[in-house]
Amino acid sequence: MTKECVNISRRIFIGSSLLVVSAPLLAGISNPTNALFEVTNDGQFFTAEDMTTLVDVAEIMIPETDTPGATDAQVIPVLDGMMITWAGKETKHQFRILISQIEKLAEDTFSAPYKQLPFVDRLSLVKLMDSRAFADANTPLSKRYRKLKEMIFQIYYSSKEANPDFMLIPGAYRGCVTEKDIKRFQAQGRVDYL
Numbered sequence: 543m544t545k546e547c548v549n550i551s552r553r554i555f556i557g558s559s560l561l562v563v564s565a566p567l568l569a570g571i572s573n574p575t576n577a578l579f580e581v582t583n584d585g586q587f588f589t590a591e592d593m594t595t596l597v598d599v600a601e602i603m604i605p606e607t608d609t610p611g612a613t614d615a616q617v618i619p620v621l622d623g624m625m626i627t628w629a630g631k632e633t634k635h636q637f638r639i640l641i642s643q644i645e646k647l648a649e650d651t652f653s654a655p656y657k658q659l660p661f662v663d664r665l666s667l668v669k670l671m672d673s674r675a676f677a678d679a680n681t682p683l684s685k686r687y688r689k690l691k692e693m694i695f696q697i698y699y700s701s702k703e704a705n706p707d708f709m710l711i712p713g714a715y716r717g718c719v720t721e722k723d724i725k726r727f728q729a730q731g732r733v734d735y736l
Contacts, residue, residue: 568619577661578614587625587634592641595620595656600694601643602668615701617694624693633689635666640686647671647683 570581572589579601581593588596600612612618625634644667648656650669652663655697659667675684698704706729727733 566594566619568613568616570594576657576659576664577665578657580657585619586621587644588622588641591657592638593622595641595644596690597662598656599668599690600698602665603691603694603699609713610703612694612698617696617697617701620701622698624697631710636686636689640683640690641687643683644671667671679730 547688568579568581569583570579572579578594579597581590581597582697585593596618597613600617604612604615604616629637642717645656647670648654648664648667649657651667652659656667671683673688675687675691676680678684679688706719
């Protein structure tokens with residue numbers, strides 16, 4: 543896989559702002575021994591190793607089934623781009639700490655780095671973080687993990703892969719639209735009035 547850059551237009555509600563993020567496609571290799579996709583190139587913000595961990599965590603949260611998974615929707619490359627365009631200093635710091643905490647939890651729980659764990663152990667680790675994060679919402683790990691999970695799902699559900707019928711509606715809210723207008727918008731794939 544080669545590294546390419548594509549513009550991914552997403553409707554992501556973060557402080558009621560619309561973002562257009564430029565995100566590189568993931569370049570990497572699949573490790574058959576532990577079913578891990580290892581990202582080979584650094585992102586715009588995260589290292590290749592960070593990206594590997596985040597891609598895996600996102601894919602565990604939203605796996606590919608009969609619908610696209612987080613990797614299909616390029617969730618982590620978009621998150622990586624958002625770290626450059628949207629995230630403030632504190633958010634960037636929190637995500638970096640979270641990745642370190644995931645590594646520490648892997649070492650403490652399984653005595654091995656996250657990337658070396660078999661899939662079943664990585665799945666258990668994400669389930670453990672999830673249960674801890676929602677059992678005690680006040681710990682620093684809990685807050686960081688819940689923010690990551692929220693971002694993963696927001697990016698995923700605003701993607702074309704997860705929501706192919708999405709239409710960006712510019713301008714003010716129009717509460718009274720005719721059925722004829724709706725059909726025209728759907729045929730065009732956009733709303734043509736402001």
